[in-house]
Amino acid sequence: xxxxxxxxxxxxxxxxxxxxxxxxxxxxxxxxxxxxxxxxxxxxxxxxxxxxxxxxxxxxxxxxxxxxxxxxxxxxxxxxxxxxxxxxxxxxxxxxxxxxxxxxxxxxxxxxxxxxxxxxxxxxxxxxxxxxxxxxxxxxxxxxxxxxxxxxxxxxxxxxxxxxxxxxxxxxxxxxxxxxxxxxxxxxxxxxxxxxxxxxxxxxxxxxxxxxxxxxxxxxxxxxxxxxxxxxxxx
Numbered sequence: 001x002x003x004x005x006x007x008x009x010x011x012x013x014x015x016x017x018x019x020x021x022x023x024x025x026x027x028x029x030x031x032x033x034x035x036x037x038x039x040x041x042x043x044x045x046x047x048x049x050x051x052x053x054x055x056x057x058x059x060x061x062x063x064x065x066x067x068x069x070x071x072x073x074x075x076x077x078x079x080x081x082x083x084x085x086x087x088x089x090x091x092x093x094x095x096x097x098x099x100x101x102x103x104x105x106x107x108x109x110x111x112x113x114x115x116x117x118x119x120x121x122x123x124x125x126x127x128x129x130x131x132x133x134x135x136x137x138x139x140x141x142x143x144x145x146x147x148x149x150x151x152x153x154x155x156x157x158x159x160x161x162x163x164x165x166x167x168x169x170x171x172x173x174x175x176x177x178x179x180x181x182x183x184x185x186x187x188x189x190x191x192x193x194x195x196x197x198x199x200x201x202x203x204x205x206x207x208x209x210x211x212x213x214x215x216x217x218x219x220x221x222x223x224x225x226x227x228x229x230x231x232x233x234x235x
Contacts, residue, residue, distance in 0.1 A: 006048045009055040013153040017146050026142035030129060039132035041068050042075040046235075049077025050124045051150060053117035059154050060120035060221055061162045061212055064170035067138070070130045076235055078123040081113035084232050094194040094203065099226055102207045108228040115232070119224050124150060126173055148177065155179030160219040161186045162212040166203065167193030187215040 006015075017023055033040060042049070065079025069089065074082045080092050088096070088111035096107035117123050126147055131137040154161065156179045163186055165171045171190055174180050180188060191206035192198040213223035 007052045007055050009057060010048075010051045010150070010153075013056055014146070014149045017149050020145075022142040022145055026146075029138075029141050033131065040129050041070055041132060042077050042129070046075070046077035047128050050079065050117065050122060050128075053078065053114065054120060054122045056153055056157065058120045059122045059157075059161060060216055061164060061224060062122045062124065062151065062154060063164045063166070064151070064173055065123070065125040066167075066169050067127045067136055068125055068130045070133055070135050070137075072132070075130070077128070078113055078117055079125045080111075081123060082111040083235065084110050084112045086111060090196050091194045091199075094196065094199040098194070098199075098204055098206065099209050101204070102209045103226060105227050109230070110228070110232060112232045113228070114235075115228055116224065116226070121224060122154065126169065144173075148173070152177050152179065155184070155186065158185050160215070160221065162215055163188045164208050164212065165190045167195070167198065169193075187212070 030040065063079060068075035068077070068079075069082060073086050074089070076083050080089075080095065082089060082092070088108075092111045093107070099105050100107055113121075113123060124147055127136075127138050127141075127143040128147070129138045129143065151174065155163075155177050163174060163180065165174055165188065170193075174188070180186065189206070189208050189211055191208065192201045192203045194203050209224075209226050213226075216223050
């Protein structure tokens with residue numbers, strides 16, 4: 001995966017994953033898919049964008065997604081986020097609604113969440129690639145093991161953090177991560193997924209943003225400014 005970059009501080013924690021057989025198999029799979037003319041999202045330079053934007057020592061909040069968006073121009077490596085100028089996806093619309101009700105922040109006119117990542121919100125998908133138009137098409141190819149290692153590295157650091165787990169998929173992923181068991185120094189917030197199919201089953205009203213900031217402040221860490229810039233530039 002020479003065409004992508006990974007922040008050097010992440011390499012110090014999980015660089016050994018690139019030497020594992022599963023990663024060689026994943027690399028071969030992705031190369032073969034591209035050689036067959038398949039479109040893969042996001043583009044290779046963005047495969048590790050979540051880790052590159054939020055070095056491990058800066059992580060204060062973790063939000064776990066499932067797969068990248070599989071529509072044209074949407075995915076750019078941060079879960080739930082889309083490039084400026086791209087229509088805000090329904091799940092993110094609901095996230096904005098909950099943020100408005102929780103913190104009084106008006107919904108942004110875009111879906112670009114890079115400013116969260118730059119403040120220490122790790123926006124990590126379970127799988128880091130997907131075939132165009134085919135949700136979950138790259139599951140069980142190796143990405144899950146890699147992102148498990150990244151989450152475990154964050155959880156192993158004793159500095160208090162907030163893990164926001166929306167939906168059973170994210171909750172199952174975190175369930176077996178060392179450092180997130182009983183007695184963890186971290187706050188773990190669980191709620192239904194913000195998808196329109198499940199948001200009314202307990203996502204709305206869960207107040208994750210105020211809870212996260214209250215926890216960070218109580219532990220001497222700076223809260224997140226969840227308000228997004230009005231006119232961000234695309235990458």
